Amino acid sequence: MRFATTSLSGWFFTPQTRLIWLVTLGLMLTGNQALFTHLLRSYPLTIANAGFLISVALFFTFVTAFWLLLICHGKFTRWILAAILIGSAFTAYYMDEFGIVIDTVMLDNAVKTDTREVSGLLSAALIGRILFFGFLPAVLLLWISARRALPRDPTTLRLKQLGALFILIALLIIPFAQDYRTFVREHKVVRMYANPLFHHYSLVKWGIAKATVDLTGTLKKTAADSVRMANNAPHQLMIMVVGETARYDRFSLNGYARMTNPELAREHVVSFQQVTSCGTSTAVSVPCMFSVLTRKQYHEEQAMHMQNALDVLSEQGVKVLWRDNNSDSKGVALRVPYEDFKSPSLNPVCEANECRDVGMLSGLDQFVEKNKGHDILIVLHQMGNHGPEYYRRYPRSFKRFTPECMSGRLSECSQQAADNAYDNAILYTDHFLAEVIRFLKKYDHNHTTAMFYVSDHGESLGEHGIYLHAAPYKIAPKEQTHVPAILWLGRQLDYMRKQVESYRDYPLSHDDLFCTLLTAYDIQTSVCPAQATWLRLLEDKTPQ
Numbered sequence: 001m002r003f004a005t006t007s008l009s010g011w012f013f014t015p016q017t018r019l020i021w022l023v024t025l026g027l028m029l030t031g032n033q034a035l036f037t038h039l040l041r042s043y044p045l046t047i048a049n050a051g052f053l054i055s056v057a058l059f060f061t062f063v064t065a066f067w068l069l070l071i072c073h074g075k076f077t078r079w080i081l082a083a084i085l086i087g088s089a090f091t092a093y094y095m096d097e098f099g100i101v102i103d104t105v106m107l108d109n110a111v112k113t114d115t116r117e118v119s120g121l122l123s124a125a126l127i128g129r130i131l132f133f134g135f136l137p138a139v140l141l142l143w144i145s146a147r148r149a150l151p152r153d154p155t156t157l158r159l160k161q162l163g164a165l166f167i168l169i170a171l172l173i174i175p176f177a178q179d180y181r182t183f184v185r186e187h188k189v190v191r192m193y194a195n196p197l198f199h200h201y202s203l204v205k206w207g208i209a210k211a212t213v214d215l216t217g218t219l220k221k222t223a224a225d226s227v228r229m230a231n232n233a234p235h236q237l238m239i240m241v242v243g244e245t246a247r248y249d250r251f252s253l254n255g256y257a258r259m260t261n262p263e264l265a266r267e268h269v270v271s272f273q274q275v276t277s278c279g280t281s282t283a284v285s286v287p288c289m290f291s292v293l294t295r296k297q298y299h300e301e302q303a304m305h306m307q308n309a310l311d312v313l314s315e316q317g318v319k320v321l322w323r324d325n326n327s328d329s330k331g332v333a334l335r336v337p338y339e340d341f342k343s344p345s346l347n348p349v350c351e352a353n354e355c356r357d358v359g360m361l362s363g364l365d366q367f368v369e370k371n372k373g374h375d376i377l378i379v380l381h382q383m384g385n386h387g388p389e390y391y392r393r394y395p396r397s398f399k400r401f402t403p404e405c406m407s408g409r410l411s412e413c414s415q416q417a418a419d420n421a422y423d424n425a426i427l428y429t430d431h432f433l434a435e436v437i438r439f440l441k442k443y444d445h446n447h448t449t450a451m452f453y454v455s456d457h458g459e460s461l462g463e464h465g466i467y468l469h470a471a472p473y474k475i476a477p478k479e480q481t482h483v484p485a486i487l488w489l490g491r492q493l494d495y496m497r498k499q500v501e502s503y504r505d506y507p508l509s510h511d512d513l514f515c516t517l518l519t520a521y522d523i524q525t526s527v528c529p530a531q532a533t534w535l536r537l538l539e540d541k542t543p544q
Contacts, residue, residue, distance in 0.1 A: 014151075014153050014157070015148065015150050015151060016072070016073075016077055016150055016151070016152070016153050017069065017153065017161060019077065019078070019081065019141070019145060019150065020065060020068045020069055020072055020077070020081070021065060022141075023068065023081045023084065023085065023141070024061060024064050024065040024068060025061070026085070026137060027064060027084075027085070027088055027195065027196060028057075028060065028061050028064065030089075030092070030133045031088045031089065031091075031092040031133065031195040031196070032060070032092070032193070032194065032195050033092065033095075033096045034092070034095035034096050034099065034193040034195070035060065035190070035191075035193040035194050035195065036057070037465070038187075038189065038190045038193055038465075039053070039056060039190055040053075041465075042183075042187045042190055043056075051175075051176065052176045052179045055172050055173070055175070055176050055179075056183070058172055059169060059172050059173065060194050060197070062165055062168055062169045062172065063169060063194075063197060064194075064196070064197055065165060066162060066165050066166065066169065067197060067200065068081070068084070069158065069161055069162055069165065070162065073152070073153065073158055074152045075152065077145075077150065078141060078142055078145040078146075078150065079142075081138075081141055082138035082139075082141055082142050083138075084196055085133075085134050085137050085138045085141065086130065086134040086135055086138050087134075087196065087199075088134070088195050088196045088199075089129055089130045089133040089134025089135075090126075090129075090130055090134065091195055091196070091199050092129070092133070092195050093125070093126050093129040093130070095193055095195065097125070097126075097409065097411055097467075098388070098410070098411075098466070098467040098468050099460070099464070099465045099466035099467055100466070100467070100468060100470065100471070101189070101192045101193065101198070101471060101472060102198065102199035102202055103192065103198070103199075103202045103472050104202050104205050104206040104209070105279070105280070105281055105283070105284060105470055105472065106202075106281075106470050107199075107202055107203060107206045108206065108281075108283050108284075108300075109281050109282075109283050109470055112283050112327065112330070113327070121388070121408060122408075123407075123408055123409055125409060188474075188475065189472075189475045192472070209301070212301075218305070219305060219306070219307060219311075220305055220306045220307065221307055222292045222306050222307045222308075222311075222312065222527060223292070223307070223312045223518070223523075223525040223527050223528075225525055225526050226312055226315075226316060226518070226523050226524065226525040227523070227524050227525070228316045228317065228521075228522060228523055229522040229523070229524060231522045233448050233492070234446055234447050234448050234492065235373065235374060235375050235376070235446075235447055235448070236375040236376065236377075236447065236448045236449075236450075236520070236521060237368065237375075237376045237378075237440065237443050237447040237448070237449050237450075238376070238377050238378070238449070238450045238451070238452065238520060239377075239378045239379075239380060239436050239439070239440060239450075239451050239452075240377065240378070240379045240380070240451075240452050240453075240454075240517075241379075241380045241382060241432075241433060241436060241451065241452070241453040241454075242286060242289075242379060242380070242381045242382065242454065242455075242456060243382050243384050243385075243429065243453055243454060243455030243456060243483075243484065244282065244326055244381075244382045244383060244384030244385060244386050244455065244456060245384055245385040245386055245387060245455070245456070245457065245458070245459045245469060246384055246385050246426065246429060246455035246458065246459075246483065246484050247422075247426075247455075247458040247459055247461075247479055247482070247483075247484070248273075248275070248455075248458065248482040248483055248484045249479070249482070250422065250423060250426050251271065251426065251484045252265070253265065253269070253271040253484075253486070254271055254273060254484065258401065258423055260423055260426045260427050260430060261426075261427075261430045262427075262430065263430050263431055263433075263434035264430050264433055264434055264486065266434075267434065267437055267488060268488070268489075268494065268497055269437075269486050269487065269488045270486070270487045270488075270497065270500050270501050270504055271484065271485070271486050271504065272484075272485040272486070272487070272503075272504055272506070272508055273504050273505045274505055274506065274507040274508060275454065275482070275483050275484070275485040275508045275509060275510075276481050276482060276483065276507075276508075276509045276510070277289075277455070277456065277457045277458070277480075277481050277482075277483045277509070277510055278295045278298060278509070278510035278511065279295070279298075279456075279457060279473060280457045280458075280469050280470050280471050280472075280473055280476045280480045280481060281456075281457060281469060281470040282326065282327065282330060282456050282457070283300075283330055284298070284300070285456040285457050285510060286329065286330040286332060286381075286456050287300065287303050287308070287330045287331050287332055288303070288510060289454070289456070289510035289513045289514075290308040290309045290310060290332045290513065290514065290517075291303045291306065291308050291309075291514065292306065292307075292308075292309075292514045292527055293306070294511040295473075295509065295510065295511055303331075304331060308332055308514070309513065309514045309517045309518065310322070310332060310333065310335075310336050310377075310379070311335055311336070312518060312523065312525075313377055313517060313518070313521055313523070314335070314336050316521065316523055317374065317375070318374070318375045318376070318377055318521050319371040319374045319375065319376045319377070320336040320337065320376075320377045320378075320379070321336070321337050321339070321367055321376075321377075321378045321379070322336055322337065322338045322339070322379045322381065323338075323339045323341050323360045323378070323379070323380050323381065324338065324339070324340055324341060324342065324381040325341045325342055325347065325355055325356075325357050325359070325360055325380075325381060325382060325383045326342075326381045326382060326383055326384075326386070328340075329381065333379070341355060341359055341360045342355055342383075343355065346362075347359035347360070347362070348362050349362070351395070352392075354383075354392050354393075355383075356383075356395065356428075356432075357380070357382045357383055357384070357428075357429070357432045358431070358432050358435050360380045361380075361435060361436065361439050364378065364439065365442075368443065375521055376447075377517070377521070380436070382429065382432070384425065384429055384455070385422060385425040385426065385429070385459060387408075387410075387422075387459060387467075387468055387469075388408045388409070388410050388467065388468060389407075389408045390404075390405065390418075390421035390422045390424070390425045391404050391405060391406050391421045391424070393424075393425040393428065394424050394425050394427065394428035395428070398424050398427050398428045398431065399424055400423075400424060400427055401419075401420035401421075401423050401424055401427075402420055403416075403417050403420060404417055404420045404421040404424060405417040405418045405420070405421040406421075410461075410462065410467050411462075411467070415461075415462055418461055418462065419461060422459070422461060433451070433453055433486065436451050437451055437488050440488075440490060441490070441491075443490075444490045444491040444492065447490070447492075448490065448492050448493060449489075449490030449491075449492070449493075450487070450488065450489050450490060450493060450520070451486075451487070451488040452485075452486070452487050452488075453484070453485065453486040453487075454483060454484070454485040454486075454510070454513070455483040455484055455485075456483070457469050457470075457480055457481070457483060458478075458479050458480045458481060458482060458483055459479060459480065460477060460479050460480055461479070463477060463479055464477060485508070487500065514527075514528070515527075515528035
């Protein structure tokens with residue numbers, strides 16, 4: 001079909017573009033609640049702001065239409081639009097419900113999420129949202145477009161449509177140029193809620209990154225010059241606990257008003273006060289903390305082809321074991337012994353399809369006995385406070401703070417109930433860490449023992465309208481990046497505890513862990529210069 005008319009309605013609103021505009025308006029009306037909510041927080045609805053707000057609303061509408069006109073061209077238009085409707089309904093639910101941003105980190109988390117984690121995020125509200133605002137509109141769109149002719153727009157005509165829309169977008173910006181400059185500079189997070197624009201941008205960026213991964217690269221040595229120093233002390237036995245979703249400010253050891261650490265308070269532990277995470281998600285923080293790369297240097301694909309701290313320790317004769325009650329080790333334990341404790345087949349402490357962290361201590365005596373005469377590092381990866389169903393993360397005997405939120409939809413619960421469930425899970429982590437210490441005390445007479453706990457990232461519990469974690473690091477609230485870190489030293493190292501305590505307020509981060517672990521096992525390498533890491537502090541005489 002050729003378009004003979006030269007009128008605006010004739011060449012701008014063709015059968016294909018009418019469908020695209022219909023979907024655009026539908027997305028703006030049903031899928032962008034989070035965008036407009038955050039926009040109105042930054043620019044309250046007043047007479048002074050009215051003109052700019054209308055301009056911004058039209059701007060995102062026109063840019064969405066521009067993007068759809070760009071990618072929807074030809075016989076696949078209706079299928080692409082149908083997929084966008086369903087995908088946008090899905091992302092809109094999580095942005096509206098939890099205030100999260102769908103960026104490359106979140107997409108990576110989604111791909112790496114296991115079925116158990118997915119089940120915790122499913123709800124009737126999510127299914128209803130996808131059904132009524134995604135699936136049914138998509139089916140209706142496919143039905144309408146199948147019954148009517150939907151001819152392909154000539155390329156020259158589509159270019160004219162895009163050009164005209166570009167001019168309209170420019171005309172929207174020009175009268176409010178100064179406001180837009182401020183908006184772009186000071187309110188970056190607002191535009192990240194544009195649906196589907198930002199998550200499409202993130203998807204393209206994520207896809208390009210994955211497509212360019214070198215899967216055949218050899219493993220690069222990161223501490224090729226490492227040397228194990230002679231040590232006449234008893235063999236070392238350390239347990240490192242990688243925490244999950246624990247906030248610094250919810251530990252009573254750190255000043256929280258509620259007693260969430262009653263058992264650890266009876267032990268001689270050092271709780272570090274200024275520790276920041278490498279990322280805001282497990283998929284980033286866990287491999288990053290064991291990598292020689294710092295947070296600013298870290299890149300997943302690069303880290304994949306580099307030895308991590310466990311690889312170096314294993315090469316130097318340390319017997320390493322990783323036990324996991326979470327999703328997995330995120331690639332950290334690929335070359336060391338790994339045991340999955342998410343299943344009752346290994347974990348003896350399971351109930352209602354939830355295996356408890358304390359079960360990871362089962363059978364460790366046999367591992368220590370088997371490796372008698374060697375230094376040992378055991379890594380225990382917790383389920384911890386994995387959300388949003390915090391109430392599932394602890395036995396009923398730890399239901400101390402009530403009422404507790406018994407739903408994965410935290411917005412349905414009162415703030416107090418959500419806090420109670422989260423704090424109960426912290427209380428169980430306190431018990432678990434105390435059990436780890438009790439296990440280590442049995443070996444105080446013939447090993448140099450220590451426990452080190454650090455969480456992978458924190459958690460938002462409704463502050464600023466945000467729940468859960470995985471916010472882009474540059475804009476992440478401190479609740480997601482300020483993490484607890486706790487050190488316990490056994491009897492043979494207890495004399496150093498006061499010296500370590502003098503560093504409890506020293507600024508530390510996940511970046512320090514690689515060299516800390518190597519130093520703990522008397523491994524020297526040029527990649528670890530003399531610096532104040534957690535255990536290198538023991539070598540210093542006075543605080544810096």
